[in-house]
Each structure stands twice: as C-alpha cells, then as structure tokens.
Amino acid sequence: MQQIADAAGVSVTTVSHTMSGKRPVNPETATRIKRLIEEFGYVPDAGARHLQSGRSRMIGLAVPDISNWYFGRIARGVEEMADELDYGLIVCSTFNSDPRREKRYFNMIRTRMIDGLVYTAGRQISEMNELEKVAASSPVVLADEGIDRLSSLPWVTSENLEGARLVAAHVRQLGHTRAVIIAGFPGLNSTIERVAGIREYFPNALVLNGDFEMQSGYDLVGDLLANDFPFTAVFGCNDLMAIGAIRRLREHGLRVPEDVTVVGFDDIEIASVITPGLTTVHQDVVTIGRTSARLLIDGIEAGSFDAIESVVVPVDLVVRGTSGPVAS
C-alpha cells in the first residue's frame, strides 16, 4: 500500500480511504489511485486487516464428519451463505467429538482466527463444557441439532416432530399396527422428537437405539428377527439405518414392502437410488446450513444475538417404494 501511495504521490491514508470510502477523496486522485492499484495488482493483506479490525471475516463450521453426505450438504449451505455475505469458511470435522480436535477448533474462536462458529452436534455430545464456555463469550449457532443445555443459543433444525408425524400417519394409514423404531442416540433432541412423533400413531412401538450408521440398522433388525419379534413396519430415524434394516430383512428372506414396510428420515442421496426407493422424510439440509450461517453472521455484525430468532425448517414426506399396505 505504501508503494501505491508513493507512486500516486499521496499518503497511505488517502489510499486506504479511496478503498474503503470512509472519507471523501478527490475523484481525480481516486481514479489515479485505483488505476495504480489495478496496475500493481495490489490486494490488502489479510493478516494486517485482521489485526487492525479484530475481525477475520471467517466463520467456522464444526460437523462430525465432512465426508458424510448429510453433513456435506450442511457444509454446502453454510458455505453458500457465507460466500454471499463475503465470509470465508473454515471447516472442522470433529470426528465424533474427538476432544483434542474440538479443543483445537474452540481455540480458533479464542484466538479470534474465526469470528463465530456453526456447531453441529454429532453422535456423542462431549465437551459440552468447553462449548458452553466458548458460547458464553463468542458467537455460536447450533445447526441441525439443538442442545438443551445450550438452549440460549440460536439454533436451526428441521421440523422433526412434524416429520415424524407425517411418516407415521402414512404408515398407520397403510394399516400397520406393529411397528419398531430404530432410533438414534438417546440424548439427542432429534431422536427424542422423532420418536415422540411416531409414538403419537404407534404408542407401543418398540424403541431401539442405534448410532445412525447403516450397520446398526442391520444389527438391530437382526436381533429382532432372531427373537421372532413380530412387526410389519420399521421406522428408521435416519435413512442409513433404514437401509441397513432393509438389507437384513432381505437376507432373512423377507420382502420390502410386501412383507415389511421400512421408512427412513433425511432423504439422503442414496434413498432415491436404491430399488425400490426409500420412503422417507425430506429435510432441506442445505437450507439448514444456509440459515445457520445467516443467523451467525447477522449476530456477529449486530454484535449481539438478542434479536436473532431460531428457525425451524419445514420437511416433506416422500413416498417411494419401501412402504406398502400391511399384508393381510
């Protein structure tokens, strides 16, 4: 910048002002300076800006695993919005809440490497104390999964309860009465709400807790079959577990949906690709990401989250081939 100032015969102040527009600059001078900036290919140094302003124009996103399709979609949404608002995105895979990694990323907020954090809780909720401390003094928004202990933070989630009702009503209407719920981790809000929604229609449904991976759907259904537990419908609290359940059922010689109806939740990419397609609840995950980023950045720029309202993103029932009338 000094270089530009020298070449233009002005002070760095003037150059800075022509760039920021915070003080008037003679149009003639401004043009000359702008031409030189162009010519020199000058760009302001991010580090200096950061130090001076105390803001990095970077936000962080913590997800359990960036290579999971679902969280990838969230990341995409966050990144889209961040980009639109001229922020950069630093991603942090917590790898299921590896404390060392989480600590590292929380430190990013302390060192003011990032101006705020979008946090998506994963399998186990660990290090909540750390998060709580960080959130007490820095901008944090919870995406996809609310956390009771941090209820004061703004959050963005899907209509889990309503989604569960929709799909449960659908299955009920097909005549099913004996259903099993393959739920997620017990402590998660999403799990609780989804189970509650399903139970409005199937009050006695058995609830088994899985870990959101395909294998756990496979294994849990295996246990049921081994015990001759009677059921005609399986509710997966996410699509992966539902798909695992389908595989296990098939291996056992049962047909889907003729013998057993299986439904999921999420509508991940795979759900529409398998045959038959998985009946599930579509979540607008990109929107969750986008909205989270917007709330966060709004809060950062406003300097407070007092005026920031949490958001619930609507869901849709998507009926495909894995749900059918109960066998008579």
Place this chain on the structure above:
Amino acid sequence: MQQIADAAGVSVTTVSHTMSGKRPVNPETATRIKRLIEEFGYVPDAGARHLQSGRSRMIGLAVPDISNWYFGRIARGVEEMADELDYGLIVCSTFNSDPRREKRYFNMIRTRMIDGLVYTAGRQISEMNELEKVAASSPVVLADEGIDRLSSLPWVTSENLEGARLVAAHVRQLGHTRAVIIAGFPGLNSTIERVAGIREYFPNALVLNGDFEMQSGYDLVGDLLANDFPFTAVFGCNDLMAIGAIRRLREHGLRVPEDVTVVGFDDIEIASVITPGLTTVHQDVVTIGRTSARLLIDGIEAGSFDAIESVVVPVDLVVRGTSGPVAS
C-alpha cells in the same frame, strides 16, 4: 500478553520467549509465566501472529462441490492431514468453476489469508489463466486430477490407467466384446487415461462423453437403446454414470448383469448399497486428500517445491454383482 507480562513483572519479550522457546528464560520465571498464562486463559491472537509472521497456518481446498460424496472424502483427507500438521483448512466449493467464486478464493492466496491451495479441477476447466498466475508465485498442489497446462505443479492422482485396465480385463474375461464407454469430460486427464486403459482391451469401444452425473449415464444409454446399438457391456467412467446407465437399462427391460454388464469407477458409498452391488474400481480418495495436503504443507515449510515429488495412489478392482458372463 501485556497483561501476563505485567502480572509476572516481566516484559512481553520474556513472555513471548517462554512460549516459543527461542531464547533461554529462567526456569523459575518461566514457570511463573506459564502458570499465569494458564490462569488467565491467555491464547495468542491469530491476527497479530499472522501479520507478524506472514503465515496464517491455513491452507485452502478448492473442490467443485463439497456436498458431493467424492469430494467430501477428499476434503476429509486434506483436513485430517492438515490437522495433524497443525494447519487449519478453508474450503472453497467452486460450484463447477464459477469464475466469481474461484476468483474470490484465488484472492485468498493473494491476500495471504491462506498459505497454499489444494486444487481439485472440476467439470469444466475454466479460469486456468488465473490458476496459472496464482500458482506461479504461491504454493498450489493439484489433487485428484492433473492438468497438462500446469504440469510443473505437484499433483496427486489415482492410477487411472491401471484401474481402467483392471476393470477392462475383468469384463473382457467374462467374454464381452461389444462395449460402450460412458466417459467424462473430454479434456480431463482422468477421462483420457481411463478411456485409454479400457481401449487396450476393447479397441473399438464406442466413447460417449457425459458430465459425471447420474442423469447423463441414463440419457446416453437411452440414446443407444433408441438406436438399437448392440452392446453387452457398459463402462462408466464414474459410478454415478454407471448407476444412471443401470436404471435406464432396467427401465428398458434389460437385466443387469444377465443381459448387460455395467461397471463403474470410484467406488463411491452408493456402489456397495445398491442391489446388486456395482463392480467398480476402488480409489483411495482419502489418501489422495491426505497426500495432497502433505505435499502442500511440506512445500510451504520448505519454501520451495523443488524437492516435492508427485504421487500416484494405487487402485483396486472391486467385483460385485453388476458384472457377469456375456449371454451366450
């Protein structure tokens, strides 16, 4: 830091030295300072460090779309390695080389927001001039896809040629002679190599160019069927197109693999979930990401890429259910 220095009754210099260890400090003083640091919860300001050192300890990753499973895996690998080497990761989805976005991210390197860039070329190779300029003066490593015009940069790719040979040999051995190749974009190295490998076994195979999306596999096979083009095997240059092809074949009443053998490339998550499983070439995508990050950071820390060798990551043939002997 001033605060710590005051509390300890020393100068900031001494505090800085106890932290960095670049000058000896009296053990007694050091202990006292460390305790105070702990007590105050002091962490050095990232912006100030960045300005002073000229390094941000951040690297960038540019991929076409972070929510694509394949690129998500690359991101995971890059992030893992970056984390191990104590670097942060800024992700940049280029959304198929949207020039505005690319420009923005290239600027991150200019503003020295990031110390280097892992670049994964997408569908269309645009803005190469920009990349070329950036790469001339800053650390850039190409991941997953080499680029001829930038052959001087270090790169990390899969053994595309060998992988194509493996799968082609497999299909040839099943007795097939009439094959069709659903290739990717014509200009990409991976496309060229994969086609070349397949053609060693099927010299006359028809080559159709798709865009790596499921729909294009579907559409291209549709064209073939509409023209009664005779074939018994389809090579997808990635799994998504292969899956699209399978769907179209099935809709046309053809069975896979009884009537037509279909194979892919990548071994994405979906490939093992569909029924039957997709025969394909497994790429170790996470390793591509990890290696790229390592090369980049090695280069950054060495101050030069002269000693950095490009890497080819091995692939495996994965035989599943979509390939079978030619119908007699």
Place this chain on the structure above:
DNA sequence: TGGAGTGCGCAAAGCGTTTTGCATAATTCG
C-alpha cells in the same frame, strides 16, 4: 466580511505479536 461549515489530505497512533540489538549479571576458562 466574519463565522460556520465542508471537502480533501496528511501525520501519527494504534492493533498484538515476534525478533533484534543491547545491557547487565553470572559463569567459565586459560
């Protein structure tokens, strides 16, 4: 014609580190 603006520009003070050049005291060596 004397204030009261207002348009433009400069100098200088930070922002929070790291690093360099000196001091001073303590230790070692020939």
Place this chain on the structure above:
DNA sequence: CGAATTATGCAAAACGCTTTGCGCACTCCA
C-alpha cells in the same frame, strides 16, 4: 584474575493496515 562466554531480560522496531485528530483551503449564508 582478566577476558570471553553464557544466561537472562528489556526496549524498540517491525508487520501492513485502519482510524483519529488536525490543518488548510474553499464555499456558503447572513
């Protein structure tokens, strides 16, 4: 025992930008 080290610590200079406080020259209104 004098000289050469070594150990320890401080002051001050960067790093490249933004912002604040002033000054100077106009213009405007009564």
